[in-house]
Amino acid sequence: MTKIIKLLMGMVISLLITGSTEAQQVLRFEDAIQVASQHSPDIKRVRLSMERSEQLLIAQRASLKSNISFTVNPLQYTHDRAFDEYNNQWYTKDNLSSLGAFTISQPLIWTDGRVSLTNQLRWQNSYSEVNDIRNKNFTNNLYLQYDQPLFTYNRTKQVLQELELGLENAQLSFAMQMLNLERMVAQNFFNVHQRQMSLQISQEEYANQLKSYETIKNKVEGGLSALEELYQAELNLANSRSGLQNAEVALDNAKDQFKVQIGLDIFEDIAVLANVNLDSVPVDLPQAIDMGLANRLEIRQRQIDIQNAQFDMIQTKSINEFKGNLSVQVGLFGDNEKLPQLYESPTDNEQLALSLQIPIFDWGERKARIAAAEATIKTSELSLEDEKNNIVIGIREVYRSLLNLITQIGIAEQSQKNAQLTYDINYERYVNGDLTGMDLNLYQNQLSQSKNDYSNAMISYKLELLNMKIQTLYDWETRESVVPESKKK
Numbered sequence: 001m002t003k004i005i006k007l008l009m010g011m012v013i014s015l016l017i018t019g020s021t022e023a024q025q026v027l028r029f030e031d032a033i034q035v036a037s038q039h040s041p042d043i044k045r046v047r048l049s050m051e052r053s054e055q056l057l058i059a060q061r062a063s064l065k066s067n068i069s070f071t072v073n074p075l076q077y078t079h080d081r082a083f084d085e086y087n088n089q090w091y092t093k094d095n096l097s098s099l100g101a102f103t104i105s106q107p108l109i110w111t112d113g114r115v116s117l118t119n120q121l122r123w124q125n126s127y128s129e130v131n132d133i134r135n136k137n138f139t140n141n142l143y144l145q146y147d148q149p150l151f152t153y154n155r156t157k158q159v160l161q162e163l164e165l166g167l168e169n170a171q172l173s174f175a176m177q178m179l180n181l182e183r184m185v186a187q188n189f190f191n192v193h194q195r196q197m198s199l200q201i202s203q204e205e206y207a208n209q210l211k212s213y214e215t216i217k218n219k220v221e222g223g224l225s226a227l228e229e230l231y232q233a234e235l236n237l238a239n240s241r242s243g244l245q246n247a248e249v250a251l252d253n254a255k256d257q258f259k260v261q262i263g264l265d266i267f268e269d270i271a272v273l274a275n276v277n278l279d280s281v282p283v284d285l286p287q288a289i290d291m292g293l294a295n296r297l298e299i300r301q302r303q304i305d306i307q308n309a310q311f312d313m314i315q316t317k318s319i320n321e322f323k324g325n326l327s328v329q330v331g332l333f334g335d336n337e338k339l340p341q342l343y344e345s346p347t348d349n350e351q352l353a354l355s356l357q358i359p360i361f362d363w364g365e366r367k368a369r370i371a372a373a374e375a376t377i378k379t380s381e382l383s384l385e386d387e388k389n390n391i392v393i394g395i396r397e398v399y400r401s402l403l404n405l406i407t408q409i410g411i412a413e414q415s416q417k418n419a420q421l422t423y424d425i426n427y428e429r430y431v432n433g434d435l436t437g438m439d440l441n442l443y444q445n446q447l448s449q450s451k452n453d454y455s456n457a458m459i460s461y462k463l464e465l466l467n468m469k470i471q472t473l474y475d476w477e478t479r480e481s482v483v484p485e486s487k488k489k
Contacts, residue, residue, distance in 0.1 A: 024269045029189055032262055032272070036185050037178065039263025046170075046177040053170040057163045064156070066106045073099035084130055097124035112156045113148040140342045143331025143349060150324035153314050162311055165304050172297045172304075179470050186466050188258040190459045193274040195251040197455040202240070202247040205448045208423075209233075209240040212440060215431055225433060232437035236444075276458040280406045281465055281476050285399050288472045292391045295473035295483050299391070302384040309380045313373040320359040320366045327353040391471070398468045405461040412454040419443075419450035 027035075037043055079094040105116040120141040127134040149155075213233045219225040259266050293299070329351040334342040359366075423443045429435040469475050473483050 024271050026271050026273050027189075028273050029186065032185050032189050032258075033182055035264060036181055036262035040181055040261065041263070043174075043177060043181055046174045050167075050170040050174045053163070053167040057160075057167050060160055060163050064107055064109055064160070066104055069103050069105075071099075071101040071103070073097075087130065091129035093126070093128040093130075095124060095126040097122060097126075099123075107156055109154075109156050109160065111148060112154040113146060115144070115146045117144050118142070137335055137337045138339050138342055139333070139335040141331060141333050141349070143329050145327065145329040148326045150326055152318055152321060152323040158311055158314065162308065165307055169301060169304050172301050176297050179473075183466065183470055185262060186463055188254070188261050189272055190274060190276075190463060192251070192254045192258050192272045193276070194455060194459055195247070195254045196272065198452060199244070199247040199251050201448050201451045201455075202244040204451075205444060206237075206240045206244045208427075208444055209237045209441075212427070212430065212437065213237045216437060219433070229437050232441075236437055236441045239441075274459075274462075276455075276462050280461075283399060283402060283468060283476050285396070288395050288399065288468065288474070289392055291472040291474045292395050293388060295481070296387075296391050296471075297473075298387050299384065302380065302387050306377065306380040306384065309373070309377040313370070313377060316369045316373040317366075319369055320362045322356070322358055324354065324356040327351070327355075395468070395471045398464060398471055401464050402461070402468065405457060405464055409454070409457045409461060412450070412457040416447075416450040416454045419447040423447045 075096075075098060077094070077096045079092070081090055081092050083090050099120070099122045101118060101120045103116055103118045105114060107114050118141075122139045122141075123137075124139075125134070125136045213236070216225055216229050216233045220227055220230045255270055256266055258264075258272075259268065259270065264270065329349070331349045332343065333347045333349050334344075336342050336344060423446070426435055426440055426443045430437070430440045465476065469482065473481065475482050
């Protein structure tokens with residue numbers, strides 16, 4: 001009879017665990033991270049931001065190469081009336097022309113200058129009433145031009161550097177988001193694991209209550225126990241069944257949140273397989289602090305903020321500055337009624353132009369803007385120091401927490417053993433009639449709570465060890481560095 005009861009009890013618990021006969025996907029932590037890195041909405045957004053920065057840098061580098069263009073004005077016709085002041089009379093003129101221009105332009109990143117070669121071919125047919133002459137001819141202007149800004153900063157080079165820093169910053173943000181994703185996935189992963197453990201504990205409790213119920217029922221039917229003990233056993237069994245259902249609901253809710261976070265179909269049935277039975281991992285605090293200060297991505301981001309602030313200072317100093325521009329042009333100009341004879345008698349064209357912009361008085365605008373930019377730089381430098389202090393504080397907090405959790409795990413493990421022994425002893429007293437069902441239920445609750453406490457302590461230690469890995473970018477279990485590729489560059 002007892003074997004049949006145990007078999008039926010096992011079948012009931014099995015149905016309560018699975019809830020369905022559909023295939024269940026079992027995920028390890030590494031599997032969850034892999035799925036989340038591909039399907040997490042947060043990762044997708046950061047990856048798109050990084051791709052945008054990368055494409056902007058590619059575009060800027062492409063703009064530094066030779067630009068070849070061809071401009072065509074196939075037809076332009078004008079017919080209008082004008083006044084000739086010299087002859088004091090009105091006259092009519094018309095003009096029909098076509099124009100084509102071929103240009104090769106090359107920016108120079110070293111000097112912020114630009115050199116260009118242009119060939120401009122033009123045909124025109126014009127008539128004027130002033131001298132009653134119609135003119136048909138071809139003209140061609142071939143010239144080489146160089147433009148060079150003077151007494152100012154290299155804008156081309158700075159834009160390129162800003163975009164390079166922007167890409168590096170986006171890569172750092174992506175790497176940090178991946179680390180943050182690992183932390184969040186771990187929290188939800190182990191939350192599902194904890195709910196699975198709670199469900200298992202509730203199943204064991206339900207099995208114990210069912211066993212107690214059958215025992216007291218047989219004793220009541222045999223006249224060995226009072227009827228009120230059976231009522232108490234029924235109440236304990238009902239409460240245990242309710243607790244088991246609550247554990248199932250909590251597990252399903254945790255699974256849904258986990259599936260949404262990593263990007264799985266919410267209708268897919270999953271279970272997690274976690275290994276939390278690890279020995280304590282030694283962590284050297286001075287080494288951890290050194291690694292955190294050397295590897296943390298936030299420090300490099302604060303350094304990038306300082307560099308960007310310095311770039312802003314350079315731009316600010318260019319406001320109302322003394323600057324100039326030098327333009328040099330040399331070329332050949334030819335004109336003829338016949339195209340093949342354009343350069344029978346060419347004309348040399350030379351042009352040299354120097355322009356200067358000399359500020360006189362700006363009412364203190366430039367000085368005030370420079371002071372504001374200096375304040376921004378100092379703020380960024382303070383943020384860098386604060387970041388370093390926060391990193392050290394964070395590592396020390398995690399280190400202390402790890403030491404405390406090791407102690408808590410030992411206490412929780414011993415408490416679980418004691419609770420199990422206490423329950424076994426008092427169950428025998430219950431069977432012998434020396435203990436009421438209400439008292440036994442207290443020991444059962446104590447046993448379930450101690451099992452949950454032990455499981456939670458192990459999970460907390462696992463999460464805190466992962467937190468130390470993220471804080472230092474070093475895996476203390478495998479003794480390997482986890483510095484992202486963006487940091488290595």
